[in-house]
Amino acid sequence: MGVLLIGPEADLQVKAVTRELEKRGVETALWDASSWPGDVPATVRHVGDQTSVSVADTEEIPAEYHTIYLRQLGFDARYPEFESELDERPLSVINQIREYRGLLLSAVKRLQDEGVRVINPPEAMSIHDLKPWQLSTLSAAGVPVPETCSTNDPDEVRTFANRVEDVIYKPVTGGGHAHRLEKDDLEDERLTRLANSPVQFQERIDGDDVRVFVVDGEAVAAARIVSDALDYRSVEHDVERIPLDSLDPEIERAACRAATQLELPFTGVDVIDGSDRFVVLEANPSPMFATFDELAGTRVADELAAFLADP
Template structure:
């Protein structure tokens, strides 16, 4: 049995899982998404299976699991910058076609009962932050008061109602920032029509990152930083035992989004906590290094 690892072959998370699979004597094969678009073969038909660089076609039943680190085919990847300039429409079509093929393979494997960490349908929640919060709230999990809008009037009303507000991208991939008086100037607020934004009550507490594998909390750290968004500057990562309700909430958050593997961000305040998001393909290689945890090992064990 083989574990398929999907992502760029040099990706640190992918390498860390491969190392842990080696340590367990489990076979693995990388489907290097950096090969595509390109001349490296990728064929699929239901009769003969999946053909990639590996000479023999891969039959679904020979796979014990699939780890999807990153599908790729993302226009925001800087590798595509030049082509995006010179031939935007054909590039968009090309990536859509590749996504269609690999997406079909994954969905088919999922239908056949091969565990996929995480399956494409659930992976999509990464870009659906407002959905995540709504889902958590419906499941009875505590979330920060949040409004996602492209409407300056609605944004203004939210800011007037909530004491201190931060804003951040709807689909992630940016930083959280505090809403300032300048942000509320009409010229700037009008720019909301360019793209909606998430406005959220600022939480004053400690950032927790919990890694969930198959419902279990396999690592937790709190992240100490002087910045609102810790990724904007130096920060300390220290392992810690999460309070039981926080651990239970992280596991539940992953479960209600159907995620077998997740990195859940929670802010723990003096007397309570709020869930920010569950990341379906979290980075953990640096985290393991800095915090002395073994997320890669737990993930490998699950894949095996």
């Protein structure tokens, strides 16, 4: 019995976990999320009261694989591979993506119903797009989060900016960079553009970006991102491992609590560690960790593989 991985073959996380599982002698298989749309077969069949799933060359999954590592199902219209086709025939591409997603997600959920453990479960994966809900769930559980207002209403933004001195804004669903809210941003002309799409406005917290990886309820690694930029991802940055015995125990507890509240057996929790307080920004349901392991010497792939390997 082994572990099935779902994600693009070239993904660094998929590669690192496969390597660590193989080191442990665990059998692995991959549903390469980059093979679809394409001619790699995927079928869910119902005959009488029996349902069976066969995808790529994996059959008999419940018998052969006790666990799935769901790194990435794919089928997101924002991926660059869909760009040119989206220009030409947007509606049919969006429908095709939906159809593939519906089939493959059904396959994963069917396997889950049959007792295959899925890390992270599909329901938990979807919270990545629900950042306002994440923040409300975390704050209700006593995890400190920044003051935030997610809105498409210019008046709400002005009220927020009057009350909170230093404000950043970023997408509600992630995937963009955080920017400082400037005076010009509060002009009518600029704020009316909120009608196109709501935005997350948030109190800026001055401090270090810290990432805490949690596996099965326990912190297994932590790192500090070394950068002077507001959003470290916009520039080259370095990462430094924080040995777990020198991680602030309050931060460790908050990260574990975030993982539990959001029902994430595996997560990377983003924290800003300021001089007088810390806040949790989000818990990522499919965090990237390969670069942390490489640059900071953390051993997240190893810890995750140990968890996946043990049914």
